[in-house]
Amino acid sequence: MMSNSTDIAQQKKELRRAIRERKREADRSVMMKESTQIFEEIEKLEAFKTAKVVLAYWSMNDEVFTHDFVMKWYKHKQIYLPLVVGNSLELREFSGMDCMRVGPSFGILEPQEGAIYDNRPIDFAIIPGVAFDIKGNRMGRGKAYYDKLLRTNSMLKIGVAYSFQMVKSVPTDEFDIPMDLVISAK
Template identity: 40%
Template sequence: MQSMAVVEKKRALRKDIAGFKRLMTQETKHAESMLCVEAIENTEVFSKSEIILAYWPLSDEIDLRPLILKWHPEKTFLLPQVVGEKLELRYFKGEDLLAPQGKYRIMEPRTEIFTIYDKVDLVLVPGLAFDHLGYRLGRGAGYYDKLLPKLYNAVKIGVGFSFQMVKEVPVEPHDEVLDIVIVPK
């Protein structure tokens, strides 16, 4: 019965976050995204990382495009592609090789697949909410909860807007914990 309560708490938190997102201006989204990009660049793990799993943002996510475009091809960037119930990793080789896919119309690479999971140094993870223990609330499909355990050598950094850092994210046993959460202060 407890897990039903967790499911309800997650649903309520997703609704709250959606309300905050609707109130955000483009200026705030851009400013907070740039603060996150700068904070990521200033981490020791980023400077040491060679292979980084990032994401091409939806309109309501921290925009990592400036980071990817600045550091590619000096660093190898991977982007996720939704395939059925899981995420496959594909090489980022430029914006011209991205195409909108799936129900969210996420820009995904049309490049070869990457399967050497233990070689990924850093994962930048989007989310709807994060807490100080490193828990994240996603959109509910569990894509990252299935993927992150395979990336056992990677440092996992959640990135979000300032309002996405909450006191506590409701968790279930399958929810993965992040190593670091970066949100603008």
């Protein structure tokens, strides 16, 4: 008989595979349109309007597109972006495209220069994921980078998802950190 954690790991693996397939079939123009809708919703939130320090991310090709949002807001708010350092995320302040370099872990642009996060309170966090459910459960890529980061920082956690990333139920274990709100184009 399989243990519960083995069972959950298998469910997560199957869900990641299913979402990967949906991403492959997704229309890029629809994904861009949904990204715009998601960030229009974020900008309407009072918590975002009053936030001074924001955690965001520089999106990979298959994630909700953040580049325009980051570029629009970094001169008005302190925007921190993660970069992968070993088995965890380090946060650096985004100060424009000059601070971005291709990082070694995923071959994506990461803030290689700029102020390192100094543990000041983060008011608002925009978190990517592979899949989300309406209860706020999130499943990432399986490295637990965000779960480790979110466990040690109390902040308003907003998951962002394409409509095809919203599922009925995300399998979770005790290490998974739920979102306070998930915003999808649906």
